[in-house]
Amino acid sequence: MAKGPLQYKKILVIKLGALGDFVQALAACRSIHEYHQGAKITLLTTSPYVEIAKSCPYFDFVWDGGRPDSFMVTWSLVQKIRKEKFDRIYDLQTSSRTNRYYTLLWPFRPEWSGIAKGASHYHKNRKRTKMHTLDRQAEQLAMAGVGLGQGRVGGTASAPDLSWATEVQKGAARTELTWFGVRKPFALIVPGSTPNRPAKRWPAQNYGQLAMRLRRAGFMPVIIGTETEQEDTYIIQQACPGALSLINRTDFIQIIMLARQAHLAIGNDTGPMHLIASSNCPSMVLFSSESNPDLCAPRGADVTVLKRKKLAELGVGEVWETLQTMGKIDPHRPPHADQPIGAQSSSDG
Incomplete structure (x- = not known):
């Protein structure tokens, strides 16, 4: 049986950069925050975005170091993620790097929204790279039951809200x-x-x-x-x-x-x-x-x-x-x- 949003206690969001991409991802982060009310949400990012992320109300914790420069540092990061026992991970970077994090979390992987092979909430759209970033991420979340009517795929996503x-x-x-x-x-x-x-x-x-x-x-x-x-x-x-x-x-x-x-x-x-x-x-x-x-x-x-x-x-x-x-x-x-x-x-x- 699928979990309801209140059953998720710990959430990880991955967004590493660059600046324009990070800003646009804040629209998806808002949807995640509103869907998982009561959950503790951690953001994994890189140093240029730590301070703005700490000011943003969508995250409870902010981790730096999202782009390790060696396998040993990558393995250390994966172990840190594993230790936290996140209920679900939203990969908004959807890169070969972040796919590798999913691979290395075997055999005890949390729910994963992204494009890593075997992910529980795979973004099934071969034309995803032809979509505007905001629309693509909104559709990715919709396939995980978040935003856009909680499951409705398609449509135009709203711009990020920086009024906070x-x-x-x-x-x-x-x-x-x-x-x-x-x-x-x-x-x-x-x-x-x-x-x-x-x-x-x-x-x-x-x-x-x-x-x-x-x-x-x-x-x-x-x-x-x-x-x-x-x-x-x-x-x-x-x-x-x-x-x-x-x-x-x-x-x-x-x-x-x-x-x-x-x-x-x-x-x-x-x-x-x-x-x-x-x-x-x-x-x-x-x-x-x-x-x-x-x-x-x-x-x-x-x-x-x-x-x-x-x-x-x-x-x-x-x-x-x-x-x-x-x-x-x-x-x-x-x-x-x-x-x-x-x-x-x-x-x-």
Whole structure:
């Protein structure tokens, strides 16, 4: 006889990264948390996501070390999992690595939701890799009786809900706009992406031109990212000296809190845009042929995707007009006194 949700006392969720994937998995984690009320839920992840996971109300315990670098360390992790005697494990990473954890748990394996061969709740969909991440994970859980009507397969999954961050950080000075020197109204600019995939980046000089348009339209451009975006940030600030750099000054929670107060955000297909879009900040996300928005685009209350085979082909004028279409820019207020709205400079591509 199948167990009811209240009969599960200990649950393990596995999600290792990367940032965008981790953020999207929080939708599934919420469903797991709501289904297994009263159970103790542990998350196995990696070091970049430990702090945000500890702030998230969906987990009681957070384990680091989800990507062991040797067989001996892997075996130690598997023994740790075995010792905890979890009633069910939800593998949201569904990789060869996590499949190996299932294999090594033989012969006393707990219930397992994922794609490991022999799993009790196998995600039986040969087209699963053709699904958007959120829809794929929702269907995986539905096959385990969780969410989407507790067993109904198919449909479109909701975006992650990051509203809990507001309560967690309520009154914290480090999340106030004055902490960063930001004033309203402001627009977030996210010019980075994975360093080894430069084709995912819209040219920094285009972001610079856009930042100047935003500035002249009355918005403070605020740039967020890591040290790998330092050069891009310099180019943007050369074009728009009024742009504020928060490079290396924000953690994940702070990005959420900034996003919840921003007028809009624009950025490449990169992890922080998932945090921003899921915080219900009106967001424009730029995609190249390097990734498919049908499979991985951020979801939120107000998300617009622009895609070009090469992002250098996407002009500043087109981006600006799209922001106007979104209703985020007043079309009656030209961004440049000497350039009509919609016009593109020679560097627009």
